[in-house]
Amino acid sequence: MLAALALVAGLALVRGRGIPGEMEAVAAAREAYARLGYQPLGDPKAKLEGDQQVAWALERARPGPTGVGLAWGEGGAVRWRLVFPGGGEAQVTVDRVVWALRRPVPTDPGPELFPSLARPRIAAAVAAAVTDPSAWRLVRAESWREGGHTWERGWFLGGNGPLPSGWRRELELEMVGSSVVSWRRTVHPLGTDLGVVAGRMSELRLLRRPALLGLAILVVGVFVAAAEAVAYRESVALLRGAGYGALTFAAGSLAADSLVAAPIQGVVLGVVVALLPGWTDLPRGRARFGPAAGVALAAVTLGGRALILGAGGWMPVTPPVAADIDPTKLLAGSWAPALVEEPLLRGALPALATPVVGWWGAALLAAPVGALLHPMPSVPLLASLGLELVIQASLAVVARFAGVGGAVLARGTCEALLRRGSFPLGAEWDRVALLGVVVGTVLLLWPRRRE
């Protein structure tokens, strides 16, 4: 029953979540190229990219679906970059606005513009790039000779258009002869709209430092405990520790761009897991319940965000833009924090602190440290921290019931379901996100020996 519920809930949580529009973006780019008289060859290589602060600033300025629509459309905050193998590169927003485009220089770019006629022709060319040309005003134009052709470049201002008041749209367009070869749009946000989001993100970065300090103190405690375990010849799970350390190293290496932290994390987590058998105060493991708890935690997180929005606060609706679009990134990025943080916060900290403050005291110490590690920006800031605190306290409950292994599975499953939204729509991404749920279902249905 629990397995079926978790599976259904997991499917419901990933259904329809993800960044849409890769195919539509390719079609929009081809249409734009066709208007310029160019047919790009081959299937383009697509990459998702975005400006996180601008996306969230638009959501903050226009709450609800309007802000999301602007971030994905006229705000140009989330875009597909398409590189055609036969030449040509375009950036198209998720809602099919051709944000930037460059085509190869045509062999016959048409007659060169007479200097006195160049400015009106450049001004008229903006119609190839935008859907509301009347809103755009040419503010500056220049021309130069290069490669046997005369090049023209114009800078346009588009007012704020559908963007919030105080925002500014700009466009730079280039022509060779009388052919448009490229344009690029930019958006200048209103300082206060951007400031709220950028400020919250800076504040959360600052608040992360004490949490990292807490983890560092914990690591010192782990190494002292390891020295004692060696001195007293306590039983340690060396093989299990080495295996877990290698797994953590692999996940950390795949998730991060640099290889600095992963080896350290691998060693520390290897030591922690090796010491686990000696820490007899820790609850017994029933890891099979972990993934189901993870699904519930993901639902609570999404529900909490909706609650904050509904109560008049603000939290981002669109997920963080992923730095690299790859299924391994989704897998490693979701499970690396679970593999690293849960054994430390739900294993090592309670094991070391239980003799002093009891298991629940130690678990409650771990919750604020974990809550400061990965919160999302919000208004008020404490709303996001409070939501994270609820999740961390819930993970402590999971660890009490299902053990450290259960907490790792719960956290990994939850992270994968939450991060699913940052990646494109598609079944392969859904499968990666649901990996934890599937593992949990198998574990729950696996025939057990009678206890």
Next chain:
Amino acid sequence: MAAQARVRLLAGGIGCVLLAAAGLLVPVTSSSPHAWESPEQAAQRAEREVPSLGLLWGTMRGWGRVGPGWTVIWQPSHGAWLLTAWVPDGPQAIRWRLDAAPWLPGVRLSHEAAEMLMGGNRELARARDRVGRRDWLAGGSRLLGALPAGGELPSAREPRPPVIEAVLAGLLLAGAVARHLVPGVPSRGWRRAVGWVTATLVVSLPQISPLAPATFDPGVRPWVAELAFGTAAVLLLGALVFAARRFAAIAGPVPVAWLPVALAAGALAGRIAPATWLLAVAGLPVGLVVLAAVAVLAGWLAALAADGLRELLRFSAALRFAALVLLALGGVAVGGPFVGVALAVVAGAAGERGGGIWMAAAVVWGWVFGSVWALAMWASALQDALAFLLLGCGVIAVAYLRRGGEAAGSRVTG
């Protein structure tokens, strides 16, 4: 009997004060310049002398000692910008700098501030307001209202390789393991002392946040910066309380005869190589309380490291003496701001386990006093330093009295 005890207490206290005074009379010169005014006074001077910048300074948030002057910061509650001023001790001009959140396009400086930045140019013609900033034109030159605005500020000394810190950290780990592997009777007094001192520091945290000026960033609201500092401090202090219970100091006889010597040696070390950061502590309204708390915690930590050092040097009695002398000399030579702690570790390791913590604490106590006494030249800091010294002497005198009482008790029993 009571009269005898009072005489003994008085003798212990006076002897201690005399030795500390002897430590103060040894002629040494410190490389660090004296601070002639408190950070509060420096901030008031900056508020008087720096021209109005055309925007709100906000509240004074923190300070630090840099070279021969105080670096003081102000930030309004919205946190969008941060004003830093370096106030020299002498009559030189105050240097200031305005940093703002990266999302702000610029700054609208006042006429006075622009004039000051352009070297007192009286021909400052007119302001040109742009989106989010104001430029000033004077003759053929232009002062852009870009950020950061203001001049360059002196920075702290070049960082040196953290050799002494690494050695101390290693000794701390060794001490923690040693206290577990070589158990003894835990000292309840020291455990309580660490607990009470930590609780006092936690209660005083709102007053202590000025000691961390680096926490305040442009674009970050000051209450969030204070929350980050408070959280980090609570985590560190909690770890210390935990360590005080798990790696408890060992009870043992108090080496009362050596404590005044240790105090005097610490005071001398503080005068030779004063810890400049203690000046910032002395500038707090609760300076005396924080100085005492720092001394107790640093003393406890030095004793933990000393236990590690003692166990590491246990292999040979002859070599142990030589190694301790070498380490003491090395600590003085390369200890820098940690010279007092390094000496405390050596002093703690030289004695037996139970008494080592008293020796270490006495050296640290003297070092804290010596540092403040050598550098601070404003009245309230000197008063605090004297009260701090007398407090230390009082504790030693009480220990002396208790030791005397115990000896008398044992004679009567015998």
